[in-house]
Amino acid sequence: MALLEVENLAIEFRTRGGTVHALENVGLSVDSGEIVGVVGESGSGKSVSAFAVMGILDPAARVTAGRIEFDGTDILTAGERKLRKMRGRDMAMVFQNARGALNPIRTIGQQIADVLRCHKFGDRGAIGDQVVAALKTVRIPDPETRAGAYPYELSGGMCQRVGIALAMACQPRLLIADEPTTGLDVTTQSTIMDLIRDLVRANRKAAILITHDLLLAEEYCDRIVVMHAGHVVETASTAALFAAPRHPYTAALIASTPRQDTRLAALRPIAGSIPDLRADLPPCRFAARCPRRIERCVNEPLPRIAADGDAGHVTACWRPL
Amino acid sequence: MSALLEVANLAKIYSVGGTGASAGLLHAVDDISFSIDRGESLGLVGESGCGKSTVVRLVARLIDPTAGVVCFSGDDIGLVPARRFGRDPRRRSIQVVFQDPTDSFNPRFSAYDTIAEPIRLLDRGTSAEERRRRVAETARLVGLPEDLLPRLPHQLSGGQKARVNIARAIAVRPELLILDEPTSALDVSVQAVILHLLADLRAELGMSYLFVSHDLNVVRLLCQRLVVMYLGKIVETGTVEEIFTAPRHPYTRALIEAIPGHEGDSTAMLSGEPMSPIDPDPAICRLYGRCPLGHDRCRQEMPRLEDRGGAHPVACHTPL
Numbered sequence: 155m156a157l158l159e160v161e162n163l164a165i166e167f168r169t170r171g172g173t174v175h176a177l178e179n180v181g182l183s184v185d186s187g188e189i190v191g192v193v194g195e196s197g198s199g200k201s202v203s204a205f206a207v208m209g210i211l212d213p214a215a216r217v218t219a220g221r222i223e224f225d226g227t228d229i230l231t232a233g234e235r236k237l238r239k240m241r242g243r244d245m246a247m248v249f250q251n252a253r254g255a256l257n258p259i260r261t262i263g264q265q266i267a268d269v270l271r272c273h274k275f276g277d278r279g280a281i282g283d284q285v286v287a288a289l290k291t292v293r294i295p296d297p298e299t300r301a302g303a304y305p306y307e308l309s310g311g312m313c314q315r316v317g318i319a320l321a322m323a324c325q326p327r328l329l330i331a332d333e334p335t336t337g338l339d340v341t342t343q344s345t346i347m348d349l350i351r352d353l354v355r356a357n358r359k360a361a362i363l364i365t366h367d368l369l370l371a372e373e374y375c376d377r378i379v380v381m382h383a384g385h386v387v388e389t390a391s392t393a394a395l396f397a398a399p400r401h402p403y404t405a406a407l408i409a410s411t412p413r414q415d416t417r418l419a420a421l422r423p424i425a426g427s428i429p430d431l432r433a434d435l436p437p438c439r440f441a442a443r444c445p446r447r448i449e450r451c452v453n454e455p456l457p458r459i460a461a462d463g464d465a466g467h468v469t470a471c472w473r474p475l
Numbered sequence: 476m477s478a479l480l481e482v483a484n485l486a487k488i489y490s491v492g493g494t495g496a497s498a499g500l501l502h503a504v505d506d507i508s509f510s511i512d513r514g515e516s517l518g519l520v521g522e523s524g525c526g527k528s529t530v531v532r533l534v535a536r537l538i539d540p541t542a543g544v545v546c547f548s549g550d551d552i553g554l555v556p557a558r559r560f561g562r563d564p565r566r567r568s569i570q571v572v573f574q575d576p577t578d579s580f581n582p583r584f585s586a587y588d589t590i591a592e593p594i595r596l597l598d599r600g601t602s603a604e605e606r607r608r609r610v611a612e613t614a615r616l617v618g619l620p621e622d623l624l625p626r627l628p629h630q631l632s633g634g635q636k637a638r639v640n641i642a643r644a645i646a647v648r649p650e651l652l653i654l655d656e657p658t659s660a661l662d663v664s665v666q667a668v669i670l671h672l673l674a675d676l677r678a679e680l681g682m683s684y685l686f687v688s689h690d691l692n693v694v695r696l697l698c699q700r701l702v703v704m705y706l707g708k709i710v711e712t713g714t715v716e717e718i719f720t721a722p723r724h725p726y727t728r729a730l731i732e733a734i735p736g737h738e739g740d741s742t743a744m745l746s747g748e749p750m751s752p753i754d755p756d757p758a759i760c761r762l763y764g765r766c767p768l769g770h771d772r773c774r775q776e777m778p779r780l781e782d783r784g785g786a787h788p789v790a791c792h793t794p795l
Contacts, residue, residue, distance in 0.1 A: 309748060311748075339522035339689060340689065344732075344733040347735075366663070367735065368663070406664070410664050412670075412692040412696055414692055414734065414737060416696065418670065423671065427664075
């Protein structure tokens with residue numbers, strides 16, 4: 155049994171402009187000790203999936219089908235009291251904009267102490283030491299002094315480290331990192347990502363890395379889930395996904411990402427854009443952009459086809475590569 | 476080939492922190508020199524806070540330099556005050572594609588108004604009909620369907636906004652186009668389209684590019700030469716091939732090693748945070764303290780950017 159199982163999840167948003175079918179038939183699982191990447195263009199449903207797992211969906215969202223099970227608890231039916239206890243202690247999230255996610259009028263030390271106190275984690279008398287220890291694990295220099303700093307006194311990279319320290323303070327079993335390094339410099343990015351990987355590996359935790367950066371996912375994830383317009387189109391081990399992508403969208407995404415040896419002529423854009431999720435869409439939401447489209451793609455429900463000899467490499471395509 | 480743009484000993488220093496003991500001088504750009512040939516595309520890379528955007532503003536003459544020369548087509552345009560450069564005939568020759576179109580567009584201007592504005596301001600005397608023709612032609616150049624021209628920014632997708640952003644800058648046919656992170660707000664699928672478009676436009680219109688980006692994998696696709704900046708200084712400059720295959724400055728090496736997917740050895744990584752750009756000691760290398768190769772000389776004498784017996788200039792006492 156995996157630590158986190160998401161099955162057949164469907165979420166819609168009622169808006170004045172119509173109902174947005176944000177997620178449809180989304181499935182993914184995360185085991186302990188594993189880092190799973192969720193990749194796709196903006197608007198593909200990566201963040202909504204993460205919010206659903208954390209139980210922090212916008213009130214306008216409606217879950218119309220599916221199940222989310224985290225360590226034996228059904229997240230969708232659990233009450234808010236139970237979820238409050240779990241968030242931060244059993245599962246935690248690192249948000250994209252770290253400075254915005256921190257409280258601007260409390261010191262970072264106070265904010266970490268809040269999490270520890272709220273979950274009665276560790277020794278009540280030694281909270282100061284635990285705060286310093288938490289800052290140390292994310293390699294913030296001079297943690298004793300920095301604990302008294304306000305978010306505005308820290309650089310973007312430092313704020314992101316504090317965000318990770320907050321999320322990891324109670325040593326949760328699942329860490330969800332939503333674009334944790336967007337807007338940071340590459341050298342800071344690699345430090346932050348190394349940190350997340352080391353924390354996950356050292357304690358057999360699990361992590362979900364949400365990113366639009368394919369190369370980042372390739373470097374840090376064990377498995378990757380590719381999303382397009384609210385569908386999971388392909389799931390595979392990182393090596394298999396890059397060696398032999400099966401869904402045309404995955405292949406297109408790889409071909410449009412510049413690598414260090416890519417020539418401009420070899421860089422292929424993806425035709426079209428993500429469809430309007432308020433419209434009535436065919437079973438395959440990539441069909442309109444797909445060069446391999448056949449009759450079946452727009453008429454029959456999508457299959458889930460496993461690759462020969464690799465049951466973990468699944469693609470939702472009638473005509474995989 | 477003659478240089479289109481020649482920048483020599485350029486500096487921009489801001490005073491910060493009020494008066495008295497707390498006052499300081501922020502060295503945003505500190506004594507840098509580089510040049511761009513006609514038809515050449517130069518990449519400017521470095522992390523946030525290294526002075527890239529200040530260089531863009533200085534070269535585009537939106538701000539005045541504290542010292543140094545900005546020579547364009549043989550004239551020192553640095554002598555014209557920034558507030559008057561808007562009416563200078565050379566304004567149209569240097570145009571900028573700004574980073575985030577969502578922020579840099581007038582929300583009440585349609586795509587047509589946005590593209591027509593520089594023609595209206597810089598090519599005074601064009602008739603309305605002539606203007607319509609030129610906007611239509613520019614829209615065609617950037618691949619913007621004509622039926623999108625009446626739309627307002629919020630009615631356009633990210634890729635369409637990027638096209639309008641480029642169209643606005645090339646509407647007056649500049650000789651030098653400055654691109655400030657033109658694709659950083661875009662998804663990879665759209666980024667690939669825009670990169671192809673920029674390469675085609677340069678070939679078709681014969682412009683020179685100053686391409687500013689933090690994404691080295693993107694910069695190398697469009698540029699022949701690179702300038703690497705760190706805390707207001709140029710640390711290394713050379714052809715794209717030289718810099719990527721044999722970086723000589725420890726900072727450049729760390730930058731390249733940090734690209735995801737790069738086979739890295741962790742000894743190249745930098746530790747700590749950059750030093751403050753406020754009142755830096757002119758005798759200490761800006762990377763000192765973070766550099767894995769730092770030694771005594773690095774805190775006694777600022778290394779100058781010069782040939783050090785290798786393929787290309789580098790500002791380091793012990794180049795790799």
